[in-house]
Amino acid sequence: MAGKQLSIGLLGCGTVGRGLMELMDKNRALIRDRSGVDLQVSQILVRDLKKERPGVDNALLTTRPEKVIENGCDMVVELVGGLEPARSFIHRALTGRKHVVTANKALLAADGFSLRRAAALQNVRFGFEASVCGGIPIVRALRSGLVGNEIHSLSGILNGTCNYILTRMADDGVEFTDALREAQVKGFAEADPTLDIDGHDAAQKLKILAELAFNGRLETKDIPVEGIGTVTAEDVRFAREIGCVIRQVATAEVLDGALSLRVETVLLPHDHQLAAVRDENNAVLVRGDAVGEMLFSGKGAGSLPSASAVLSDIVEIAKHNGGFSPPAERSIQTIKPDLSSRHYVRLQVEEPSAIGAITTILERNGITVRRAGAIWAKTPQGRNHVKILTQACLQSVSEKTFTEISALDMVIGKGVVLRVAQ
Ligand SMILES: NC(=O)c1ccc[n+]([C@@H]2O[C@H](COP(=O)([O-])OP(=O)(O)OC[C@H]3O[C@@H](n4cnc5c(N)ncnc54)[C@H](OP(=O)(O)O)[C@@H]3O)[C@@H](O)[C@H]2O)c1
Numbered sequence: 001m002a003g004k005q006l007s008i009g010l011l012g013c014g015t016v017g018r019g020l021m022e023l024m025d026k027n028r029a030l031i032r033d034r035s036g037v038d039l040q041v042s043q044i045l046v047r048d049l050k051k052e053r054p055g056v057d058n059a060l061l062t063t064r065p066e067k068v069i070e071n072g073c074d075m076v077v078e079l080v081g082g083l084e085p086a087r088s089f090i091h092r093a094l095t096g097r098k099h100v101v102t103a104n105k106a107l108l109a110a111d112g113f114s115l116r117r118a119a120a121l122q123n124v125r126f127g128f129e130a131s132v133c134g135g136i137p138i139v140r141a142l143r144s145g146l147v148g149n150e151i152h153s154l155s156g157i158l159n160g161t162c163n164y165i166l167t168r169m170a171d172d173g174v175e176f177t178d179a180l181r182e183a184q185v186k187g188f189a190e191a192d193p194t195l196d197i198d199g200h201d202a203a204q205k206l207k208i209l210a211e212l213a214f215n216g217r218l219e220t221k222d223i224p225v226e227g228i229g230t231v232t233a234e235d236v237r238f239a240r241e242i243g244c245v246i247r248q249v250a251t252a253e254v255l256d257g258a259l260s261l262r263v264e265t266v267l268l269p270h271d272h273q274l275a276a277v278r279d280e281n282n283a284v285l286v287r288g289d290a291v292g293e294m295l296f297s298g299k300g301a302g303s304l305p306s307a308s309a310v311l312s313d314i315v316e317i318a319k320h321n322g323g324f325s326p327p328a329e330r331s332i333q334t335i336k337p338d339l340s341s342r343h344y345v346r347l348q349v350e351e352p353s354a355i356g357a358i359t360t361i362l363e364r365n366g367i368t369v370r371r372a373g374a375i376w377a378k379t380p381q382g383r384n385h386v387k388i389l390t391q392a393c394l395q396s397v398s399e400k401t402f403t404e405i406s407a408l409d410m411v412i413g414k415g416v417v418l419r420v421a422q
Contacts (some may be wrong), residue, residue: 006037006318009068009098010044011080011089013053013061016130017044019058020079031311043068045080056289058147066269066289069093075317077310078102081182083110084195094118094126099321101313103130103306109204113217125320127313132205133158133282136298137304137312138340141286142212149288151213153253154337156284157277158205160300161189161196162228164280169236176231188280199225202250206261209284210252214259225263239267245275338396341422345388345402347415352376354410355386367393367402383412395419 010017024031024039032038044060045068046053053061062068064086069076069092076093078100080086086107093100100119102108108115108131119126135155142151157163161183166181180197183189195201203223211218228248239246244267252261268275273295277283282300287293299305326357345360352374362369368391375385390398398417406414 005040006075006314006316007040007042007073007077009071009073009076010041010079011065011068011076011086012081013044013046013056014079014081015303016306016310017079018056018258020077020310023304023307025055025309031315032312035318036422037314037315037321039314039318042071042073055145056104061177061234065089065092069098070096073098074321075099075101075314077314078104079310080104081106083107087115089117090115094122094124094368096121096325097124099125099127099317101310101317103128103310104209105204106129108132108208109220110205112208112211113269125317125421127310127317128208129313130306130309132208133284133296134298134300134302135308136282136284136296137309138145138209138284138296139212139309140312140316141236141294141296142209143243145296146286146288146291149290152289153251154209154213154284154286155249155251155253156206156281157195157210157247157274158209158250158300159199159248160280160282161193162199162202163277163282165197166228166231166236166248167232167278169233170187170240173237174232176229183271198227199248199250200265200266202248206250206252206263210259210261213252213286214254218261222259223263226265228265231265242267243270244253244268245270247274247277249274253286259267338394339419340392340394342389342392342420343390343398344418344420345386345390345415347386347388347405348411348412349383349384350410351385354384354408358386358388358405358408361401361404362388362390365404367391367397367401 027126039373041060045065046061049061069089076098078086080092081104083106086104090100090102093140108128116126121225130136132139180189180193203220203225206223207218208212208219233248236246247266247268249266250257250263273285274283277297281297283295283297285293285295317395343378369388370391371389373387377383402417405411
């Protein structure tokens with residue numbers, strides 16, 4: 001079924017812009033099924049027309065912003081980055097009553113409140129899911145999923161570079177500078193990583209999330225920040241000895257009726273939910289009065305995860321802009337895979353001699369026992385149980401084998417067979 005056409009003017013075709021083009025291309029039919037809209041990119045603004053952009057139609061490229069913004073498109077997607085000219089581009093689009101989607105964290109932190117206000121005054125939509133935590137839908141969760149909650153606190157690992165460095169220091173016992181160099185080689189850290197390391201990047205993201213969670217306007221300068229640059233391998237070792245890991249955590253919480261905001265380098269006990277967040281991943285722990293505690297975690301940056309967030313804003317706007325998608329008629333094919341796994345089995349038996357017969361059947365079906373145990377009850381009403389942990393075997397084999405075993409006279413009932421998940 002052909003959907004309604006929605007035309008997009010794309011500003012910028014770098015890491016995120018190319019990811020977006022790739023994702024729209026790959027999932028075009030899926031998006032149409034889910035939103036009832038056919039997405040079309042009308043023009044793309046770049047600086048350098050000669051740059052190689054695999055998968056992108058060169059005929060769409062231009063260096064003239066007005067050709068993208070004022071060409072009758074329905075929506076402008078800003079993926080240029082930085083404050084200017086991105087801010088002017090967005091204002092121009094809003095003034096022309098175009099919906100806008102952006103991934104621009106720096107601009108949102110500096111001007112998010114007034115941009116959101118300008119969009120509301122023009123009665124158009126303004127999406128910025130990708131500006132915080134890349135592919136994690138935390139902005140949407142705060143704006144709609146959790147909208148019925150009073151938020152008590154929000155804390156998170158918002159900077160992937162710092163988390164990557166702290167994870168490497170803990171895993172490999174290396175010093176900060178070596179871990180930072182590795183992060184730069186792998187492309188997780190900028191050539192100038194100051195904004196990340198000193199906590200200001202996390203503070204910008206915290207401001208964007210806290211403005212949504214606590215409904216109001218905040219200033220980044222009011223957020224005290226603590227960097228991770230002074231952490232040594234010795235600190236990380238000591239933290240481990242006392243059952244902790246070191247993490248950079250950004251927090252916004254209501255204390256005595258007022259909001260407290262901070263970015264700190266802290267020790268977290270191993271069983272803290274944020275302690276399990278490793279490498280360049282991000283996570284946000286939200287506490288709401290109705291929902292209780294909720295953890296959102298995943299990839300905080302990168303071409304496709306960020307493009308996924310941009311696309312979610314685009315489709316959301318498309319749906320509110322006349323997109324209509326009745327539930328798909330086709331029935332979905334399902335399969336039952338024959339998984340290979342270990343199995344835990346508990347059987348009730350009449351007497352200990354049952355073990356011999358059970359072992360014979362297991363051997364005949366090629367199932368190796370990894371561990372076995374038995375509980376023998378002495379009373380007449382008591383129950384004798386045999387417990388077995390098998391080596392990995394196909395589910396079909398285990399089902400056949402334990403059906404055979406439960407048919408033995410000395411085995412009572414069907415027993416319990418549980419797959420050990422990987
Ligand atoms: N990279 C990530 O993982 C990530 C994650 C979340 C959010 N973001 C945000 O997404 C935005 C884009 O990031 P990115 O990594 O995709 O940046 P990028 O790779 O540097 O791409 C920027 C694009 O904008 C174009 N551009 C820049 N300045 C321009 C100007 N003055 N006029 C015309 N075109 C201009 C560039 O053109 P040329 O190609 O011709 O140079 C390029 O295509 C930023 O706001 C960033 O903070 C990025």
